Amino acid sequence: MARDGVREGFWRRFPLEQLTPREWEALCDGCGKCCLRKIEFEDTGEVEYTNVACKLLDCQSCRCTDYANRKKIVPDCVVITPETLERILYWMPSTCAYRLLAEGRPLEPWHPLVSGRAESVREAGISLAGHMVSEERVDDDDLEDYIVEGLQ
DSSP: OOTTSSOTTHHHHSOGGGOOHHHHHHTOOOOOGGGEEEEEOTTTOOEEEEEEEOTTEETTTTEETTGGGHHHHSTTOOOOOTTTHHHHGGGSOTTOHHHHHHTTOOOOTTSHHHHSOTHHHHHTTOOOTTSOEEGGGSOGGGGGGGBOTTOO
16 A cells, blocks of 8 residues: 555556545545536436535535535435446546546546646646535526536
8 A cells, every 4th residue: 555545556457346445535636526516407318517516515625514424414415436436427527537437548637646736636627616606605496597518
C-alpha cells in the first residue's frame, strides 16, 4: 500500500469490484456533477443536468457537508457503489472516473490521480465550484429553468 492507503496505479491495475473502500473514494474527482439535480424526460429517456445542487453539497468546495449521513438526510441520494453503478451509469457525467473505468476508458489527464494535483479539476474547467445554486433556493416547479446545456 502506498502512503495514502491506496495501491499504486490501482485504477489501471484492478477492476472496480476489487478496489478497497479508500481506492473507491479516491476515484471521485470532486467535480460536484453527480450531486446536481437532473431531469429525466419520460418520453425520451433523455437526462438533462441543472446547476441546482443537493442541499448537502457545499457549492464552493463541491464537497458533501455530511457525507457519512447523506442517505439519512437526503433519502433519494444515490450512493455510488460497485453494486449501484450499472443502473445509474446512464446519467453519470461523461467525465466521471467511475463511468470512464466502467466503460473501459482511461482517466482524464486532469484527474487528481493522474495529475497528482486536486487543483487540476478546477484548472481544466471540470469543477462546478462556484457555479451552482443550492436546491434550497430553487422551487421544484422552476427546475427546468436551471438546465445547463452540454454539462454531461
